[in-house]
Amino acid sequence: MDISIMETTAQAIVAPGKGILAADESTGTIKKRFDTINLASTEETRRSYRELLFTTPKVEKYVSGVILYDETIRQKGSNGKTLPQILADSGQIPGIKVDKGAKSLAGHPGELVTEGLDGLRERLAEYKELGARFAKWRAVIDIGPGIPTRACIQSNAHALARYAALCQEADIVPIVEPEVLMDGGHDIAACAEVTEAALRAVFAELYEAGVILEGALLKPNMVLPGKKSPKQASPEEIAEATVRILRRAVPAALPGIVFLSGGQTPQQATENLNAMNALGDHPWELSFSYGRALQEPVLKTWLGQADNAEAAQRAYLHRAFCNGEARYGRYTPAMEDQQVSLA
Numbered sequence: 615m616d617i618s619i620m621e622t623t624a625q626a627i628v629a630p631g632k633g634i635l636a637a638d639e640s641t642g643t644i645k646k647r648f649d650t651i652n653l654a655s656t657e658e659t660r661r662s663y664r665e666l667l668f669t670t671p672k673v674e675k676y677v678s679g680v681i682l683y684d685e686t687i688r689q690k691g692s693n694g695k696t697l698p699q700i701l702a703d704s705g706q707i708p709g710i711k712v713d714k715g716a717k718s719l720a721g722h723p724g725e726l727v728t729e730g731l732d733g734l735r736e737r738l739a740e741y742k743e744l745g746a747r748f749a750k751w752r753a754v755i756d757i758g759p760g761i762p763t764r765a766c767i768q769s770n771a772h773a774l775a776r777y778a779a780l781c782q783e784a785d786i787v788p789i790v791e792p793e794v795l796m797d798g799g800h801d802i803a804a805c806a807e808v809t810e811a812a813l814r815a816v817f818a819e820l821y822e823a824g825v826i827l828e829g830a831l832l833k834p835n836m837v838l839p840g841k842k843s844p845k846q847a848s849p850e851e852i853a854e855a856t857v858r859i860l861r862r863a864v865p866a867a868l869p870g871i872v873f874l875s876g877g878q879t880p881q882q883a884t885e886n887l888n889a890m891n892a893l894g895d896h897p898w899e900l901s902f903s904y905g906r907a908l909q910e911p912v913l914k915t916w917l918g919q920a921d922n923a924e925a926a927q928r929a930y931l932h933r934a935f936c937n938g939e940a941r942y943g944r945y946t947p948a949m950e951d952q953q954v955s956l957a
Contacts, residue, residue, distance in 0.1 A: 616785050620829030621869070623747050623787045627707060627831060628870030631938045632678035633902035636874070637664055637909075638711035638750065639683060647909070653918035661689045661697075666916065667909070668701050670927040671956040676938035679707035679748060681789075681903070687744050698745030709748040709789070710741045712777070716754045725766040728753045731776055738784040748787035750833065750903075751777040755792060757800045757808055757840065767815045775819035778830055788825070789872065789903070791833035792816050796877050799842035806837045806855050813863035827867040833903050834860075835876050836886055849882075853889035857896065866897035873900070875907035883907035884936045884945055892943035901941060908933050927956060 627634065639647065645655035653659055664686055667673075680701055687710055691700045698708035714730030728751065738749065753770035755762045774790050781788035792812045794805060813834065820827065837855040839847055847855075860871065875883040883904055890900050911933055916926035932954045939945040 615782055617782075617826050617829050619785050620782060620787050620826070623707065624829055624831055624869045627679045627748060627787070628872065628899035628901045629678055630899070631941050632676055633904070633937055633941065634709070634872050635667065635677050635680045635908055635934075636750075636903050636905035637667060637683070637686065638681040639905065640715070641683075641685065647906075647913060648918075651913055651917050657685065657689075659918060660685065661691075663916065663918075664689075664697065665691045665700070666923055666926060667912065667930055668697060668706070669704075670930050673931050673934050674705040676931075676934035677706055679709050681709040681711055681750050682746070683711055687741065687746065696745065702745060707747050708745045709750060710744075710746040711752075712737060712741070712749045713751040716752070719766055719769060722761075722763055722766055724756065724758060725761055725763060726754045726756070727766070727769045728773055731773060731780075734777065734780050735783070738780060738786055742784055742786060746786060748789060748831075749777075749781050750789040750791060752791040752793060752833075755794045755808065755812055757794065757798055757804055762808060762812075767812050771812070771815035771819040774816055775823035775825060778820060778825045779823040782825060782829060787829055787831060789831045789833045790816060790820070791874065793833075793874060793876060794835045796835065796838050796841055798840040799844075800840040801843050801845060802837060802839045802847050802851065802855055805835075805839065806859050809835060809837055810859040810863050813859065817863065817865060827865055828869060830868065832864060832868060832871045833874055834871065836873055836878075838876075838878075841877065849885040849889035852886045853893055857890055857893055861897070864898065868898050870899035870901055872903035875902070875904040878907060880907045880910055880933055881947075881950065884933075884940045885947075887937065888940035888943055888945040890943075891941060899941075902937050904937065908937070924956065928954060931956065
């Protein structure tokens with residue numbers, strides 16, 4: 615284990631003004647995304663779409679790393695280079711999703727635990743050979759009547775810690791993702807309570823597993839009211855609630871926190887990140903690891919047509935630019951109308 619390699623990688627991922635593109639949608643998930651633009655999901659359309667994202671000129675100014683899916687990390691671009699190599703050549707760090715998805719937690723109806731530890735050591739060794747320098751594992755925690763239970767939180771925290779330790783053994787930076795879902799009608803206080811409990815459990819397990827925090831990153835949800843809650847919250851309320859529980863539960867040794875967008879619109883995700891960074895200095899970098907919040911405008915512009923590729927790349931660069939500004943707390947809604955140039 616070379617912790618200096620992982621520390622350097624983790625710091626590069628959360629470099630000022632930069633964040634992560636989460637392009638690790640499973641085959642089923644990306645099919646749903648393509649269905650919205652009436653595009654067949656084939657190995658070639660998926661490759662073509664991701665190559666469009668990865669080769670966007672100047673995006674490396676705002677995107678430090680990209681999370682890939684198992685299929686994607688093995689694919690080649692139109693120039694014959696592998697997609698991880700294309701990313702690395704432009705200064706974007708390749709990463710990989712390694713979990714096998716959330717499955718029903720035995721004895722706990724309505725709750726899930728993420729699987730994928732079996733064979734993970736060997737998979738990590740292969741992914742490292744293919745170019746991955748960081749990894750991601752997502753746990754899912756829902757809020758509802760009687761849930762989450764302590765068993766659900768502890769089971770997922772333990773799995774996250776075992777995953778993270780295996781990553782560091784392979785000199786791969788682990789991104790630890792305990793996602794408290796924003797489904798349901800709960801208020802922002804309920805989200806804060808569950809998120810804090812989950813984070814406390816995760817960091818206790820990381821400590822027990824010997825994970826070195828300086829070479830790891832956290833990918834949490836923002837503290838938000840549920841989508842069905844009658845009382846929604848402003849970016850300032852979300853920022854204050856989120857930062858409050860992070861300061862309680864996340865050690866300062868961690869280099870950075872890369873938020874998931876989790877059902878927010880692209881603009882909401884940018885506004886909320888901006889509000890957090892506008893609060894002032896924090897012990898850790900507050901960054902982004904967005905999937906749909908970066909890609910939604912791209913898909914709507916691209917529509918699977920080569921003639922739209924340049925406009926789609928401009929849409930991606932624009933969203934990346936807005937989030938890059940939010941990293942400094944200086945994003946404004948007027949930037950939504952600002953033109954960006956690929957030249």
